[in-house]
Amino acid sequence: MTPGCFINDYWRLAIKHRAYGVHLGQEDLETTDLKAIQAAGLRLGVSTHDDMEIDVALAAKPSYIALGHVFPTQTKQMPSAPQGLAQLARHIDRLADYPTVAIGGISVERAPAVLATGVGSIAVVSAITQAADWRAATAQLLDIAGVGDE
Numbered sequence: 505m506t507p508g509c510f511i512n513d514y515w516r517l518a519i520k521h522r523a524y525g526v527h528l529g530q531e532d533l534e535t536t537d538l539k540a541i542q543a544a545g546l547r548l549g550v551s552t553h554d555d556m557e558i559d560v561a562l563a564a565k566p567s568y569i570a571l572g573h574v575f576p577t578q579t580k581q582m583p584s585a586p587q588g589l590a591q592l593a594r595h596i597d598r599l600a601d602y603p604t605v606a607i608g609g610i611s612v613e614r615a616p617a618v619l620a621t622g623v624g625s626i627a628v629v630s631a632i633t634q635a636a637d638w639r640a641a642t643a644q645l646l647d648i649a650g651v652g653d654e
Contacts, residue, residue, distance in 0.1 A: 510549065519544040525567060530557050538564055549605070553584050558595065562602075570627065571595050573608020574618060579629045582608075593621040612641055615648045625649065 510525045511518040515536050518526040525547030528536055533550065541548055547567035552558045561569050575586050587595075592606055606618050607627040612635075618626055628645060635641035 510547070515541055515546075518546055525549060527551070527570070530560060533560065533564055551607075552595075553582075553587070555595075555598075558598070568603035568605055568624070569599060570605045570607050571623065572606065574606050575609025575611075575614060577609040577630070579608075589617055589621060592618070592623065596622045612644050612648070615645060619649065 509523045510527050511521075511523045512527045513529065513532055515526045515528065515532075517523075519540060522544075523546060526541060527549040529551045530553075538548070548564065549568045549570055550561040550564055550566040551570045551572065552561050553572065558569065558571075571587070571592055573582050573584075573586050574588065574592050577586075586609065596604060604624045605627050606621070606623040606625075609630075610618055610626050610628050611631045615626055615628075615631070626645075626649065631645060632638050632641050
């Protein structure tokens with residue numbers, strides 16, 4: 505098993521290459537063999553954008569639920585409006601102790617407010633890839649998230 509490596513969408517490759525887990529969008533759930541993922545011992549993450557999608561995700565019994573997009577994002581075209589911090593906090597309250605990940609438009613400056621909602625963790629792309637100094641941005645985000653040099 506590849507430590508900590510999640511493969512996005514390609515669940516068959518994740519099984520074949522013994523990834524740590526696979527992350528799926530809502531559109532992938534209907535055509536994915538969830539039993540095969542479970543039998544292979546892979547973790548499963550599922551993207552959600554509203555309460556209905558959270559219900560669908562919970563039925564798949566994932567290892568974590570991704571909640572997004574919190575803020576406007578340039579990473580990909582989104583069919584819905586950003587949910588914002590208040591809605592994210594409501595989703596966190598609903599999911600109680602369920603592992604959660606916030607995603608979408610999260611910058612170094614926005615990360616503290618996102619984490620203050622009680623979300624388990626954050627996922628970032630542009631906060632690092634578009635930073636003038638990606639190493640410094642990464643270090644800042646790890647510090648904000650309370651992760652040391654482990």
